[in-house]
Amino acid sequence: MWNDFTQQFWSSTIDGLTNGAIYGLVAMGYTLVYGVLRLINFAHSEVFMIGTFAALGALTLFGIDSPQSGLALVGVLLLMTLVAMAASGGTAVLLERVAYRPLRKRGASRLAALISAIGASFFLQEVFAIWQGRDQLSIPRVMNKDVWFNIGSGQVRNDKVLVIVAAILMMLALDRFVNTTRLGRGIRATAQDPDTAVLMGVNIDRVVLSTFLIGGILAGLAAALYGVFFELTQYNVGFLLGIKAFTAAVLGGIGNIRGALIGGLVLGLIENYGASIFGTQWLDVVAFSVLVLVLMFRPTGILGENLQRARV
Amino acid sequence: MSTLTGLRRRFPDFMGITGSWWDRTPWFGRWTVYLLLIIGAFLLPSETIGSFMTPESDWASVLFYPIGIYVLLAIGLNVVVGQAGLLDLGYVAFFAIGAYALAVFATKRGWSFWEIVPLGIIIAAAAGAILGAPTLRLRGDYLAIVTLGFGEIIRITANNLNYTGGPRGISPIPHPPSQPDVEVGGIKILRYGVLDARPYYYLLLVAIILVIIIVKRLERSRVGRSWSAIREDEDAAELMGVPTFKFKIVSFVMGASIGGLAGVIFAAQTTSITPVNFPFILSALILCAVVLGGSGNLLGVILGAFLIAWLPERFRGFEEYRVMVFGAALVIMMIVRPEGLLPSRQRRAELAEGTGGMGSLGGEVGAVAGQRIEVDEELVSGHPPEVLAGRDEREAGA
Numbered sequence: 077m078w079n080d081f082t083q084q085f086w087s088s089t090i091d092g093l094t095n096g097a098i099y100g101l102v103a104m105g106y107t108l109v110y111g112v113l114r115l116i117n118f119a120h121s122e123v124f125m126i127g128t129f130a131a132l133g134a135l136t137l138f139g140i141d142s143p144q145s146g147l148a149l150v151g152v153l154l155l156m157t158l159v160a161m162a163a164s165g166g167t168a169v170l171l172e173r174v175a176y177r178p179l180r181k182r183g184a185s186r187l188a189a190l191i192s193a194i195g196a197s198f199f200l201q202e203v204f205a206i207w208q209g210r211d212q213l214s215i216p217r218v219m220n221k222d223v224w225f226n227i228g229s230g231q232v233r234n235d236k237v238l239v240i241v242a243a244i245l246m247m248l249a250l251d252r253f254v255n256t257t258r259l260g261r262g263i264r265a266t267a268q269d270p271d272t273a274v275l276m277g278v279n280i281d282r283v284v285l286s287t288f289l290i291g292g293i294l295a296g297l298a299a300a301l302y303g304v305f306f307e308l309t310q311y312n313v314g315f316l317l318g319i320k321a322f323t324a325a326v327l328g329g330i331g332n333i334r335g336a337l338i339g340g341l342v343l344g345l346i347e348n349y350g351a352s353i354f355g356t357q358w359l360d361v362v363a364f365s366v367l368v369l370v371l372m373f374r375p376t377g378i379l380g381e382n383l384q385r386a387r388v
Numbered sequence: 389m390s391t392l393t394g395l396r397r398r399f400p401d402f403m404g405i406t407g408s409w410w411d412r413t414p415w416f417g418r419w420t421v422y423l424l425l426i427i428g429a430f431l432l433p434s435e436t437i438g439s440f441m442t443p444e445s446d447w448a449s450v451l452f453y454p455i456g457i458y459v460l461l462a463i464g465l466n467v468v469v470g471q472a473g474l475l476d477l478g479y480v481a482f483f484a485i486g487a488y489a490l491a492v493f494a495t496k497r498g499w500s501f502w503e504i505v506p507l508g509i510i511i512a513a514a515a516g517a518i519l520g521a522p523t524l525r526l527r528g529d530y531l532a533i534v535t536l537g538f539g540e541i542i543r544i545t546a547n548n549l550n551y552t553g554g555p556r557g558i559s560p561i562p563h564p565p566s567q568p569d570v571e572v573g574g575i576k577i578l579r580y581g582v583l584d585a586r587p588y589y590y591l592l593l594v595a596i597i598l599v600i601i602i603v604k605r606l607e608r609s610r611v612g613r614s615w616s617a618i619r620e621d622e623d624a625a626e627l628m629g630v631p632t633f634k635f636k637i638v639s640f641v642m643g644a645s646i647g648g649l650a651g652v653i654f655a656a657q658t659t660s661i662t663p664v665n666f667p668f669i670l671s672a673l674i675l676c677a678v679v680l681g682g683s684g685n686l687l688g689v690i691l692g693a694f695l696i697a698w699l700p701e702r703f704r705g706f707e708e709y710r711v712m713v714f715g716a717a718l719v720i721m722m723i724v725r726p727e728g729l730l731p732s733r734q735r736r737a738e739l740a741e742g743t744g745g746m747g748s749l750g751g752e753v754g755a756v757a758g759q760r761i762e763v764d765e766e767l768v769s770g771h772p773p774e775v776l777a778g779r780d781e782r783e784a785g786a
Contacts, residue, residue: 116529178723187475188722190529191679194477195718198672202712315668319540322533357548364537371530372522 081353086230088348094236094305096344097243100337101298102321103328104250105168105291111267111331112287115186118193119175121318122200123168123292127299128309129204130163131156132215141216152218153238156303161296168292171196172285180284205311212310215303239301246297247337250290254333259286267331316360320347323367329377338378429593433586442701449585454697456592457654462677462693463599463686464646469675470683470732471607472639473619474524475532477671478539481519482512482644484666486651488546491558491661501564505652512648513641520640524633539671547663557662564591564656580656588657595653599646600686606642615639669711676714680721682728691730 081088102124109117134155135141144152175196179189219238223231254260262283265273274280302317303309320343328339343366350362370377410418431437438447461483468476489508493499499507523534546552553559566587567578577590606612614635617625626632655661673696681692696714700707721728 114529116533175719175722184722184726186529187473188726190475190532191675192719192722194672194675195715195722198711198715199719200715202709202715206708206712319533319537323537326530326533357544361541361544361548364541367537368522368534371526371534375526375530 077353084229084352086228088352090230090236092345092348093341094239096341097240098298098302099321099324099343100340101243101294103324103336103340104294104333106322106325107330107336108287108291115189119171119197121314122197123164124295124299125314126167127160127164127296128303128313131160131300131303132309134159135216143217143220149219157297157300160300161293164296165289165292168288172288201311212308215307217307235305239305242301251333320363327370327377329379332379335377335379433589448589450701452585452589452592455694457650458693458697459690460596460650461674462689464643465674466678466689468639468643469678472615476535477532478535479647479674480666480671481539481542482647483651484542485512485515486648487655487661488552490652490655491561494562495558501656508652509645509648513645516641516644520637524636539668543663543666559660561655561659592653595649611638676718680728682731684732685730688728688730
């Protein structure tokens with residue numbers, strides 16, 4: 077057990093950081109929406125799922141089925157990312173309009189909103205299950221996976237570095253956006269005190285819509301990276317990842333953008349270390365146990381709730 | 389907005405009408421109806437009804453699983469979701485625990501079915517308490533995710549442990565001991581074999597009736613009143629001296645025991661269980677049953693479970709689209725008729741006020757929407773004051 081852990085320490089670390097970066101990107105979507113609406117956007121996992129299918133669709137459409145290099149690779153990655161972002165962002169906006177806005181306007185209970193989100197999630201999953209089949213689909217390899225160098229047992233590979241770097245850059249960009257732009261100020265104001273924000277002239281509907289859009293775009297990026305790294309997708313690919321991303325958001329402190337990425341990375345590390353100790357079949361159990369333990373002992377997460385000032 | 393409200397108004401309020409009629413019915417009238425319902429339930433597995441309900445498969449088997457099991461699970465989940473207002477997304481875990489309790493103790497210890505029934509209930513109840521103790525202090529929507537995680541933990545654990553047979557599960561699980569000589573109306577109701585599903589259906593029916601009686605009694609007791617207080621406004625309930633945490637645990641334990649009972653009975657009939665029998669989607673379908681039927685109202689919940697179990701069996705082409713249709717139905721229901729098909733009247737009033745357990749969504753975002761308290765005219769006019777007063781007296785006497 078402990079032998080496995082020490083032997084696989086570096087490879088677990090690198091895999092954990094890579095998985096964690098993807099969790100973190102999806103977690104930012106949960107955190108933003110939760111910060112503003114105090115609602116777990118249960119259908120966010122399907123926003124991600126649609127992104128992976130869109131990335132696959134873009135590759136099929138342009139007939140790209142072999143690894144590229146140089147400028148062509150950059151072009152292909154950009155294409156995948158943009159298409160996935162557009163699809164995920166569009167889905168998120170549509171979700172807000174169809175599943176949440178009517179409830180919000182009526183002042184419905186949060187339970188009702190959560191149930192509506194669960195319904196929307198099933199609906200989207202099944203649409204893709206029926207349309208694309210229930211089997212795993214493979215996404216063609218677009219970049220050669222070169223090992224740059226080794227740290228102990230761990231291989232530092234170009235696709236893993238890409239995933240981690242992209243996630244960190246995106247987190248920095250989002251953090252800057254929320255902290256410096258006008259819309260970002262609107263988001264923070266709404267998160268702190270919606271009533272006062274309205275009185276100060278913040279257009280709540282626009283804030284909520286852009287929150288969903290931003291979350292969707294981040295999920296789209298995560299989906300494209302997922303496609304590059306794991307090279308597969310399935311109609312229910314978002315389910316487990318969604319729960320883990322939510323765990324990451326809680327772990328980092330829900331409502332906290334930097335916390336979402338840190339939570340994602342920490343969760344990725346913990347579950348991979350756990351898997352190396354107990355065996356890979358326990359990976360998901362480790363992740364869920366982390367969720368339960370965090371909520372028990374530190375429900376405000378590592379960095380604490382931030383975007384909202386811990387409204388009770 | 390106005391079109392939506394209009395749409396909601398246009399649905400006739402059956403419960404309002406039948407409900408007040410029911411309140412005026414004397415006790416012997418009620419008992420006659422109960423008796424007729426029970427007799428009806430006993431005659432239900434007949435071939436004539438079956439040829440219409442499920443022409444393609446054995447009606448008695450379908451009546452046992454999925455219909456009967458779904459109904460029992462929905463009644464159990466209704467205690468948690470409908471009465472106490474706690475969203476449990478991992479309810480299937482307790483069902484699995486009950487089923488595995490029977491499988492493990494019957495095959496490895498040689499215990500008989502009737503010994504394992506109470507044991508399975510106790511194990512499931514203990515699991516409910518263990519899960520509830522740390523998580524029930526959380527905010528409502530966190531609870532939903534934690535229970536979801538718990539459901540997955542149980543399934544993955546059953547899948548990984550050798551003791552529970554891993555992915556191959558456990559089989560053969562012995563049937564309950566038979567009494568082949570007992571005959572009622574030409575049916576050997578205590579012969580638990582492989583072919584005839586009717587004895588199992590009757591066993592399940594007795595369980596359902598007992599559970600309904602217990603749940604109904606609880607609903608009208610101090611416990612039930614505390615649950616509705618917690619559901620409506622947890623902070624206010626706490627201030628009024630309701631030990632909310634304790635009663636939330638009680639509701640979790642009640643729900644868990646009913647789920648465990650369903651699991652034990654289910655495993656006794658199917659003879660073989662694998663982790664695949666307990667997917668997340670089952671938790672979700674039962675939740676759909678509760679919400680679509682009308683959470684908080686037993687009749688509605690039973691109707692919801694029946695529809696969700698029966699429709700895919702009757703219309704075979706529908707099976708493929710089942711989850712999609714029910715998913716869309718959930719969204720539409722929450723927009724158009726959040727109280728469900730046959731709503732509980734109390735719950736409906738709460739939903740109209742925009743509260744209901746976890747606080748309101750619009751009240752926090754959009755001051756404009758939050759300030760409006762919708763008064764449902766039908767609801768107010770549907771119940772003359774004297775009816776409500778009479779009901780209160782009866783409840784006080786009970």
